[in-house]
Amino acid sequence: MDLNALLSEEGRIDPPALYARLHRAGDAVAVDGGVQGYAVAVHGFDAVAQVLKDSRFRQLDAAYLDLTTPQWRRHPALWMLRESMFFTDGPVHDRVRQMIGGAFTARRVNAMEDAVAALTDRLLDRLAELAADGPVEFMGEFAYLLPSSVMAQMLGVPQEDLAWFRPRVLAIGAILELDGGTWRNMVRADTAARELSAYFTELVAKRRQDPRDDLISLLAAEDLSDEGLVANLITTFNAGFVTTTHLLGNGLTMLLERPELRAGLTAGNVASYVDEMIRFEPPVQILVRWAPQDADVQGLPVMAGEAVLVMIGAANRDPARFADPDRFDPTRPDAGSLSFGLGPHYCLGAALSRLEGQVAFPALFERFPKLALAEQVSGAPKPLILRGHDTLAVSCHG
Numbered sequence: 419m420d421l422n423a424l425l426s427e428e429g430r431i432d433p434p435a436l437y438a439r440l441h442r443a444g445d446a447v448a449v450d451g452g453v454q455g456y457a458v459a460v461h462g463f464d465a466v467a468q469v470l471k472d473s474r475f476r477q478l479d480a481a482y483l484d485l486t487t488p489q490w491r492r493h494p495a496l497w498m499l500r501e502s503m504f505f506t507d508g509p510v511h512d513r514v515r516q517m518i519g520g521a522f523t524a525r526r527v528n529a530m531e532d533a534v535a536a537l538t539d540r541l542l543d544r545l546a547e548l549a550a551d552g553p554v555e556f557m558g559e560f561a562y563l564l565p566s567s568v569m570a571q572m573l574g575v576p577q578e579d580l581a582w583f584r585p586r587v588l589a590i591g592a593i594l595e596l597d598g599g600t601w602r603n604m605v606r607a608d609t610a611a612r613e614l615s616a617y618f619t620e621l622v623a624k625r626r627q628d629p630r631d632d633l634i635s636l637l638a639a640e641d642l643s644d645e646g647l648v649a650n651l652i653t654t655f656n657a658g659f660v661t662t663t664h665l666l667g668n669g670l671t672m673l674l675e676r677p678e679l680r681a682g683l684t685a686g687n688v689a690s691y692v693d694e695m696i697r698f699e700p701p702v703q704i705l706v707r708w709a710p711q712d713a714d715v716q717g718l719p720v721m722a723g724e725a726v727l728v729m730i731g732a733a734n735r736d737p738a739r740f741a742d743p744d745r746f747d748p749t750r751p752d753a754g755s756l757s758f759g760l761g762p763h764y765c766l767g768a769a770l771s772r773l774e775g776q777v778a779f780p781a782l783f784e785r786f787p788k789l790a791l792a793e794q795v796s797g798a799p800k801p802l803i804l805r806g807h808d809t810l811a812v813s814c815h816g
């Protein structure tokens with residue numbers, strides 16, 4: 419595969435068209451061209467699952483950056499990401515994951531349902547107020563605010579600080595894109611990382627003095643270095659909503675563009691709708707792993723130090739796994755997807771984001787039965803790693 423095809427405007431406008439071509443070529447292809455260092459792109463459902471569970475392949479950790487980007491420690495953003503559980507493997511990862519995972523178990527998440535419903539209602543009230551003046555910007559006024567408010571409540575971040583977070587979180591997200599590590603993006607992400615670290619360091623100190631019933635207080639009492647604690651708080655907080663924001667934006671667009679889908683949505687089937695949205699338009703399309711030793715994927719060589727593009731968005735459209743994969747079908751008997759990853763880094767927030775979607779979509783249509791797009795959705799190219807709309811104008815009349 420020519421990586422440029424994926425990173426081209428066309429690839430970023432319509433990745434499923436490229437995915438269909440990839441599936442005709444088997445389960446994995448050698449990568450040529452484009453960004454250096456990627457040896458193989460793996461896209462077959464079972465082959466992707468295998469790589470994510472294979473301990474020969476690791477997250478893009480500090481050892482990888484030492485090889486590829488020797489100056490990386492000078493960048494607070496890269497340093498912060500590498501301190502977090504996202505980009506570590508082995509015992510350190512397992513220990514931190516267990517600590518933080520305890521806050522997101524199915525039981526704890528279920529207990530959040532009333533809180534999610536209450537936050538949703540409050541945001542819908544605000545949408546109703548804003549709607550008096552014309553179309554409303556759904557991404558900023560709802561899709562961002564719901565998941566970030568939920569995460570803020572769980573972690574113990576004051577709600578009034580959320581507006582401050584958004585540009586900083588977006589700046590960190592930008593460098594995660596495959597070709598996002600430009601000088602300009604890095605400068606912004608480094609500034610954001612410095613500011614976010616200072617913010618959380620102060621909050622941790624406050625909670626140590628005056629603990630509350632929240633995740634920051636719980637973790638502040640654990641045996642974790644201060645840098646590790648702050649890095650994990652920032653990344654978990656960010657991960658908790660950059661993705662769910664896009665689930666809400668992508669899912670709503672699908673429903674508003676296709677009246678027959680929207681007509682079929684009920685409180686009884688919303689869980690299947692949300693799961694199918696997550697399969698069909700995953701907020702994260704691609705994961706990346708690297709091989710510290712020579713390895714192979716489906717017989718294709720990956721030399722020590724090279725990386726693998728793990729195409730979860732393509733796996734979700736694999737015709738060998740899903741009948742008619744390019745059809746949105748919430749009743750499909752072969753439901754399931756790799757949108758939350760798999761294996762040791764499987765998303766800790768899967769249950770929480772599902773819950774948010776299941777609460778939000780019915781509530782939106784109940785409050786605004788005539789909810790509609792206020793303008794045509796932009797067909798501009800979108801990122802692949804955190805894929806969704808920047809803005810989405812909707813009209814919320816009665």
Ligand code: HEM
Pocket residue numbers: 503504505515522653654657658659661662665696700701702705706757758759760762763764765766767768770771
């Ligand atoms: C629709 C929403 C979401 C999607 C599509 C999503 C997707 C993912 C994916 C694909 C991974 C695996 C990364 C990898 O293997 O390289 C992941 C990991 C993770 N997600 Fe999510 N996520 C979502 C929501 C959330 C939420 C609400 C939280 C809040 C707690 C969260 C927290 C995490 C954490 C902490 C990890 C890292 C786990 C580890 O490294 O062991 N995510 N997510």
